[in-house]
Amino acid sequence: MDFELSDEQAMLRAASRDLLRDHSPADPALWRLAAGLGWPGLAVPEEYGGTGQGLIELALVAEDVGRSLGPVPFLPTVLVARAVARGGSPRLRKEVLPALAEGTTWASWAFAEPRSPWTLAGVGATARRTDGDTVVLDGVKTTVQDAEGARWLLVTARHDGVPASFIVDRDAPGLSVRRQQVLDLTRTVYEVRLDGVRVSLDRRLDDGPAAVQRLLDDASVLAAADALGVMDHLLEMTVAYMKVRVQFGRPIGSFQAVKHKCASMAMHVHGTRAATAYAAMAADAGSRDAVPAACAAASYASTAAGEVAGDALQLHGGIGFTWEHDLHLYLRRAKTDAVLYGDAAVHRDRLSALIRPEAVPT
Incomplete structure (x- = not known):
């Protein structure tokens, strides 16, 4: 490519x-x-x-x-x-x-649920069909970004036993949101409760589990891209600081151990950039390896984000621990990106299942 x-x-x-x-x-x-x-x-x-x-x-x-x-x-x-x-x-x-x-309004996806994995198996909310063409939604969703000001929520629930998604008005009766306190201070996320929320059946998307999983893959690639931006800025911030922080009469960036740390950070940044770009391009091209590429990008970025943020914090030393320095905001976002739409373990398990050869009958 x-x-x-x-x-x-x-x-x-x-x-x-x-x-x-x-x-x-x-x-x-x-x-x-x-x-x-x-x-x-x-x-x-x-x-x-x-x-x-x-x-x-x-x-x-x-x-x-x-x-x-x-x-x-x-x-x-x-x-x-x-x-x-x-x-x-x-x-x-x-x-x-x-x-x-x-851009006069926005929407958000209500997928994840408390104490459940960010996978199709973790969907426990229900969509129960009543008489006529109405569906009743019940369940609790978590980590729904920007839900308070959204006009619509895309709610994924089990309908006829399989995950399906519905467009729900934010102000629908029975739907309530509660702000959640999370590590990342640069995002607002909410818990969404659905207590007998009634929606018309024609607001269900024509999407089976495969389509929901495809959207999860898209989300994973975009979360990896967000993490890439965080890591790239952390690298730039750290290299700039290494040039002006003096110890023993010389910039600490001149010490070999510090250079090795910065090189390791750069390796993670370049690796994430390559994996994310390939996954996005493979998806756009309809390549048959688009799914494993999305898993690879998400799992790599999930691990690399924590490594780069930790190295940046260590190299900044005491100033990196202060509330006034921006470093902690990037560290918080990196840690959050590492788990949004599934952490490294989720994506590695799925990747392993995708590439594992089928068992040969004995």
Whole structure:
């Protein structure tokens, strides 16, 4: 595969970095400005007001969002957009996708559940069909990003015994959200409770377990891209500090042991970049190794994020432990990216199952 960016992709990256460099993450207008650049519409087909881009373009933006610790609802919104574009009815696509493309609202995916793995087997919420064309949703979801201000939630629950996804209005009766206190201070996540939430059956996406798993794979690649941005910035931050921190009359970056640490960080960054780019490109190309590539990228990034953050903290020394320094914010985000949409163990188990040769009958 050709890993060189096209002219359009390079322009997207440059525009995204300029926006995130010029505006503080705390700027309340950041999401509106990002919408002006077309971020929410990247995953929306052109016929619904978007630009119909692929996973590689989404990963480029996700990387820069991670690099800047952007608190915008980019990742959950584009995931819901991809799901609706693939499996929504024409009426549902017409209702949801143009609004998401405009950036006037956003959506989030309610998938994970308390004390359950981030896998299809971990879905315990139920969708029970009543008389007529109504479904009743019950269950508890956790780590739902930006749920409070979302207009829609994509809720994955067991319908007829298998995982399926439904578009649910955020203000639907019986649906409540509670802010969760988490390690990452740059994101807002919520617990979502569904107590007899009634939705029309036509708000179910035409997605079986395979489609839900495909969206999980997309999410894993984008989380790896976010972690890549975090790691890349940590490396830049650390190298810059090593050049000015003096010990024994010389910059500590001149010591061989410190150079080895920085080289190890760079190795993890480059490895994550290669794995993430390949996974995104394989998905866009419809390659048959797209699924194992997504597992490989997610598992590698999950491990590398913790290694790079730990090395950065160690090399910064005392100043890295202070509340005033930005390092702890990147460390927190790296640790969170390492478990979003499944930790390394989840992805390695799945990868092992994918590549394990079938048992030969004896």
